[in-house]
Amino acid sequence: MAASHVAADATCAGCSVIVGLVGQIVGTDGVPPTTWPWNQSPDDFCVNITLCDGTCTLWGDQWPVTSPDFPTDGKPIDTAPSAANSSVSLFEEMPLDAAARSEAFGVVMKVRAEAAKAGVAKPHPMLERGIAWLVQNREAVEERGAGVFFGMAGGMARSALAGSLRNGALGNATLPCDDLTNVTCDIHTLFDDHLTLSDGDGDTFAGGDIPLLTTNLRGTSWRGRDCDDTRADVHPGRRAPAAGADASVDHNCNGIAGADPATGVAYEEELCSGPNAPMSVIGVGDSALAHFHIPPQYLNARNFSLDGVLQAASNELDWPQCSWSSGFRQTADCPTSPVEMGSIYQRMVDRNRCNHRGYINSGVNGARVSSAAETLIPNLHVDPRNDNPALVFYALIGNDVCNGHPGLTRMTTPAEFHASVMQSLTEFNRTLPAGSHVAVMGLVQGTILFDTMHDQIHPIGVKYPSVYGALTCNGANPCNGWLTTNATLRALTQQRADNLTAVYDDIIASTKGQWTFDIYRLDIDWKGLFAQYVQKYGNPRGAIEPVDGFHPSQATHQLLADIIWKDLDANRPGWLPPVNPNNAKIEALFGDQGGY
Numbered sequence: 001m002a003a004s005h006v007a008a009d010a011t012c013a014g015c016s017v018i019v020g021l022v023g024q025i026v027g028t029d030g031v032p033p034t035t036w037p038w039n040q041s042p043d044d045f046c047v048n049i050t051l052c053d054g055t056c057t058l059w060g061d062q063w064p065v066t067s068p069d070f071p072t073d074g075k076p077i078d079t080a081p082s083a084a085n086s087s088v089s090l091f092e093e094m095p096l097d098a099a100a101r102s103e104a105f106g107v108v109m110k111v112r113a114e115a116a117k118a119g120v121a122k123p124h125p126m127l128e129r130g131i132a133w134l135v136q137n138r139e140a141v142e143e144r145g146a147g148v149f150f151g152m153a154g155g156m157a158r159s160a161l162a163g164s165l166r167n168g169a170l171g172n173a174t175l176p177c178d179d180l181t182n183v184t185c186d187i188h189t190l191f192d193d194h195l196t197l198s199d200g201d202g203d204t205f206a207g208g209d210i211p212l213l214t215t216n217l218r219g220t221s222w223r224g225r226d227c228d229d230t231r232a233d234v235h236p237g238r239r240a241p242a243a244g245a246d247a248s249v250d251h252n253c254n255g256i257a258g259a260d261p262a263t264g265v266a267y268e269e270e271l272c273s274g275p276n277a278p279m280s281v282i283g284v285g286d287s288a289l290a291h292f293h294i295p296p297q298y299l300n301a302r303n304f305s306l307d308g309v310l311q312a313a314s315n316e317l318d319w320p321q322c323s324w325s326s327g328f329r330q331t332a333d334c335p336t337s338p339v340e341m342g343s344i345y346q347r348m349v350d351r352n353r354c355n356h357r358g359y360i361n362s363g364v365n366g367a368r369v370s371s372a373a374e375t376l377i378p379n380l381h382v383d384p385r386n387d388n389p390a391l392v393f394y395a396l397i398g399n400d401v402c403n404g405h406p407g408l409t410r411m412t413t414p415a416e417f418h419a420s421v422m423q424s425l426t427e428f429n430r431t432l433p434a435g436s437h438v439a440v441m442g443l444v445q446g447t448i449l450f451d452t453m454h455d456q457i458h459p460i461g462v463k464y465p466s467v468y469g470a471l472t473c474n475g476a477n478p479c480n481g482w483l484t485t486n487a488t489l490r491a492l493t494q495q496r497a498d499n500l501t502a503v504y505d506d507i508i509a510s511t512k513g514q515w516t517f518d519i520y521r522l523d524i525d526w527k528g529l530f531a532q533y534v535q536k537y538g539n540p541r542g543a544i545e546p547v548d549g550f551h552p553s554q555a556t557h558q559l560l561a562d563i564i565w566k567d568l569d570a571n572r573p574g575w576l577p578p579v580n581p582n583n584a585k586i587e588a589l590f591g592d593q594g595g596y
Contacts, residue, residue: 255593
């Protein structure tokens, strides 16, 4: 595989993937046809339509590659019976950008010209739509060099937003921008500030009953549901008002309101005060915290389906609702896993039902400690005077060493890391309510990724080193330092990661007593976690996301939650809430407390 080439890019990698996948889909039993354009390697076809320059290859001389019968998520939320029909809605969702549409039209004309040369009257419509979508979303796919999968996730999310705005799926929602069709403003709110798109009262929590908007687009999958989107002083995590306030108002949206008829005392005070007072769970981190997950059937021809892609896209292909930190769904409603759901948030609610809806997941694909300090933490909008204390997880475990560039030059240095972490902690000091705790997660033991996946088959049909190599060559590898055949580079990347983790220990030791919160570094034995998975469930491949070969899987998320909970219970037991003796009474009075 050639070294990274300046003329190659993530769009080229996306083209090779789409053309090859479509060939496998339209073939028989995952075997590509020998007709145009699959009588040549998809890499060569993408050169012919000028989306690639020929430097980088995915399929190379392996083509034609038969699709493997790869395990899928297998859940209704992710699968559909009709592959052909389910692909149309995504590829027909077009941005409202005339220049992007014009460029896509030009590329489609090249596809049709190549077809005419080969004597084909009409190219396959899925091929045309796929190429057109890729070109129209080129800017999002290329954005920030975060890797082709991250980029395509951003492109899909933008398409989902544009399509929803155009077809009226968002109804009469109140958005933070002054005009529902002000896409520039909406995109800035959602993809730059990483704030809830639907927010009637400006408290950053979504309310209402528009499924796409309420749940996704940084809605209630990411932050607890707002039970009154007209009052900024009512939202999850809000501290109960002083005695004598209107007991009928559920100020923190945990489903507990009203007063005990026998005593006249507000239920929130009676059931959820003192040692039983609520505590929120807040996560600040990267795509691993957000639970980046591409359903494997999206890139596997034998079991291909794009059902649920609008919902997945509008969450940027993240699944915070099933993550280790803020997950609230049941096991059957998450990506398939042999490990039952048991997130930190769910465990907090099991201990104390007053914690219901008290969660924020501010995980962002591609985030580093610098973006956490500059954007993510300020945009939590936590009120130190009027919100409940929080158990905060500061979990940026990879991107300060991971990028698509060769060598170590684009990795965060220890000095830069120190400055950004101090900026983050200073911001926490300014905004977190008294009594909060900050648990810091060091960088991952990333060498385990290649060690686990190098001899495995990707859902598209080639081995993972071929995928990693193609992405590296195109400058679209999400982690060139770890996802590489270069053992020396993997070791140097791990050395830098360990050096950055050591910065946390230095800061914690040198700033003891400086903060209004207490701070602790979690010690995650990632190799031990993988060994635990293998002992219980077999092939370690299931511990890593299959499409990108990079992120922790659904199973690993829940194993990680268990490890973190046990770590805190053993080393910081005062951080975890005691069991609320009023839980049974809360359930009897308020049932499911209004749902998630």
